[in-house]
Amino acid sequence: MKFKKLSITLLTLILVMTLSFTILAEEVNLRIYHVNDVHSRVEEDDYAGSMGYAKMAALIKEARREKENVMFLDAGDTFHGQTIANINEGESISHILDLMKLDAVTLGNHDFNYGQDRLIELDEMSRFPFLAANLSREDGEEISYTKDYIIKEYDGVKVGVFGLATPETSYKTHPKNVEGLVFENPITTAEEVVNELEDQVDVVVALTHLGISKGSEYTSIKLAEEVSGIDLIIDGHSHNVLEEGMMVNDTMIAMAGEYSKYLGYVDLTVENGEVEAINANLIPREETAEVEKDYVISLVVDRVNKANEVITSQVVGRTAVELNGARGNVRTGETNLGNLITDAMKAKFGADAAITNGGGIRASIDQGEITQGEVITVLPFGNTAMLMELSGADLKAALEHGVSEYPAAEGLFPQVSGIKFNFNGDAEPGNRVQEVWVGGEKLDPNKMYTAATNDFMKAGGDGYSMFADAPIVSEAGGLEEVLMEYIEANTPVAPEVEGRIIAD
Secondary structure, X not given: OHHHHHHHHHHHHHHHHHHHXXXXXXXXXXXXXXXXXXXXXXXXXXXXXXXXXXXXXXXXXXXXHHOOOEEEEEOOOOOOOOHHHHOOOOHHHHHHHHHOOOOEEEOXXXXXXXXXXXXXXXXXXXXXXXXXXXXXXXXXXXXXXXXXEEXXXXXXXXXXXXXXXXXXXXXXXXXXXXXXXXEOOHHXXXXXXXXXXXXXXXXXXXEEEOOOOOOOOOOHHHHHHHXXXXXXXXXXXXXXXXXXXXXXXXXXXXXXXXXXXXXXXXXXXXXXOEEEEEEEEEEEHHHHOOOOOOHHHHHHHHHXXXXXXXXXXXXXXXXXXXXXXXXXXXXXXXXXXXXXXXXHHHHHHOOOEEEEEHHHOXXXXXXXXXXXXXXXXXXXXXXXXXXXXXXXHHHHHHHHHHOOOOOOOOOOOEEEEOEEEEEOOOOOOOOOEEEEEEOOEEOOOOOEEEEEEEHHHHOOHHHOHXXXXXXXXXXXXXXXXXXXXXXXXXXXXXXXXXXXXXXX
């Protein structure tokens, strides 16, 4: 009998050990949805190619019904950009992302555009955390609106997510927005956080706003090369479309373009505390034509837009003349509205010059009162104003490119301030610009000038490739905000066509 009891005991022990081993060996699958650089483009938009949050919400909600383990992350530049966000300083975006059950966001440089006090308020009203482990204060005081990392558990698998903000934020938002802040070395910070997390979690995710641009000192590629132990980097800032991700050493880097054109997702398989498989994918807007928009998100967006109508009807100033933004005019020659916009950009930064693309000017404004809504209609794309430094040779090359399609009415045609130039529209493209003056003096091809432009052109949009590598000196808010500030300060405005651009 004793032997029989012992056998039963051993059998029971063997069964328990076998069961335990089976549980430990069980695969756990996790899907992480991600976005970056949405810049508050929350609505489906043919011009920008945006999918919009309502369709994203529908896709994520469907996945949560079908899968046990789903996470949703945002890699920054989230709260600023379009009227739906700018008027209420990001509150609408916070509310929508709460409804979408966002797990965490890292802070992009444009998320500081409303200032630190507003970030505190946004953090308090949001149910998801703001992550930025490399953010500190000069005075050593704790930052209340950010966390270093979070830990979440899925079927026994612990996932640590830590955030990194780009040090470029110090000059890629207005300096007053980051007074007293220090953006620590992301590489050093990551090493410290990964060391802290490695004994606590099975999966380490870096939620970063670093980008992969060659001109940046700190990139997610450099992070993956120099810091071991990171399984996945969800990245933003450089707006790259990584269709299947990018493997660097043992780290997957994922990025989903910009403006909600794509919804990214990464599938991970974890076994015995180790990531055994990881695959990155993107869902482009083109594949969502048949997706029915989430009703609640659509309703919230509609209500916010209706509430905003009260604000967009507010008067910001007056114009003593009609402001000419007609498509055929801003794309073929100087107009008084083009002059007003670029004067506002130049004044905002105290720049030597300013240049914007005629294609970004979408309407005229009648003589009389000017409302916020009219300004937004003129500049509807949520572009931001940037100050860059470039040589006189590159500035001339930009003007040459801008008139290369003349007399065709193309969006690349430049509107300028602080610049006067003449060109021969009958000459071969590349040899059309004859003389250029900056600040009343003849352009020196070897001199360095500061020039204000918009983020679209700075990124090489409309073919302005000579701007892409120009160092960024500073950034301001939205272009429409810059114009409204200028009109309010100088009302009534009465810009004229002054001969800044002369077609011989």
